[in-house]
Amino acid sequence: MKLLHIDSSVLADNSVSRSLTAKIVAEWRAKNPSTTVQYLDLASQAPSHLSADSLGFRLPAGSAMSEVQKSENAISEALVQQFLDADVVVIGAPLYNFSIPSQLKAWIDRVAQVGRTFKYTEKGPQGLAGGKTVIVASTRGGMYSTSEGGRAMEHQESYLQTVFGFFGVSDVRIVRAEGLAMGEAGKAQALASAHTDILSVTSEAANAPQAAQAA
Numbered sequence: 001m002k003l004l005h006i007d008s009s010v011l012a013d014n015s016v017s018r019s020l021t022a023k024i025v026a027e028w029r030a031k032n033p034s035t036t037v038q039y040l041d042l043a044s045q046a047p048s049h050l051s052a053d054s055l056g057f058r059l060p061a062g063s064a065m066s067e068v069q070k071s072e073n074a075i076s077e078a079l080v081q082q083f084l085d086a087d088v089v090v091i092g093a094p095l096y097n098f099s100i101p102s103q104l105k106a107w108i109d110r111v112a113q114v115g116r117t118f119k120y121t122e123k124g125p126q127g128l129a130g131g132k133t134v135i136v137a138s139t140r141g142g143m144y145s146t147s148e149g150g151r152a153m154e155h156q157e158s159y160l161q162t163v164f165g166f167f168g169v170s171d172v173r174i175v176r177a178e179g180l181a182m183g184e185a186g187k188a189q190a191l192a193s194a195h196t197d198i199l200s201v202t203s204e205a206a207n208a209p210q211a212a213q214a215a
């Protein structure tokens with residue numbers, strides 16, 4: 001089993017999502033010892049934001065490309081293939097300004113490729129990256145999950161659910177630590193709750209519904 005471990009927090013050793021993804025990966029490996037892990041740190045290795053130079057994968061097949069476009073295209077290709085190859089993807093996704101870090105968005109922009117992760121049919125869009133499990137470590141300074149108003153304000157978990165659902169991933173699991181900026185007791189409670197989530201999300205087999213079907 002191949003696991004892709006992605007971090008996107010810019011807070012280095014002070015990052016809560018980094019500590020959670022490390023625990024998720026360790027727990028996953030303990031339960032699935034044959035797992036091999038690739039690591040992508042988007043704080044130091046993020047692809048550049050989309051530009052005319054990096055949109056090569058959206059050009060019609062056979063289009064002439066500049067050397068810069070070719071080299072940017074190779075980066076996009078490596079990232080989408082790495083994502084497609086993974087059975088399990090663990091993503092550290094802090095809430096920054098009501099959304100995800102722009103580094104994580106830049107990665108999503110590179111892997112959202114027609115013909116690779118989705119396509120359009122006469123009936124509408126179809127995801128092409130099904131059959132994998134995505135585990136999101138969601139960290140937040142405030143509380144959002146406990147009220148309708150809060151849920152409407154966050155564009156982090158809801159956005160990631162939408163994007164991975166669009167790619168065809170039906171098995172998206174959330175490990176959540178929220179209220180991290182609301183005092184020491186609130187933080188301790190958030191971390192305890194996240195650790196309970198970790199035990200639960202790593203107990204289910206990867207992509208459990210399809211694994212059951214194949215058996």
Ligand SMILES: Cc1cc2nc3c(=O)[nH]c(=O)nc-3n(C[C@H](O)[C@H](O)[C@H](O)COP(=O)(O)O)c2cc1C
Nearest residue numbers: 009011015016017094095096097098139140141142
């Ligand atoms: C640039 C930045 C923007 C933030 N924006 C929000 C926000 O909109 N809402 C919120 O509840 N917390 C916000 N926070 C707090 C973070 O979600 C919180 O510190 C969390 O622990 C970040 O995860 P990390 O520790 O892995 O970086 C923000 C933090 C930073 C650094």
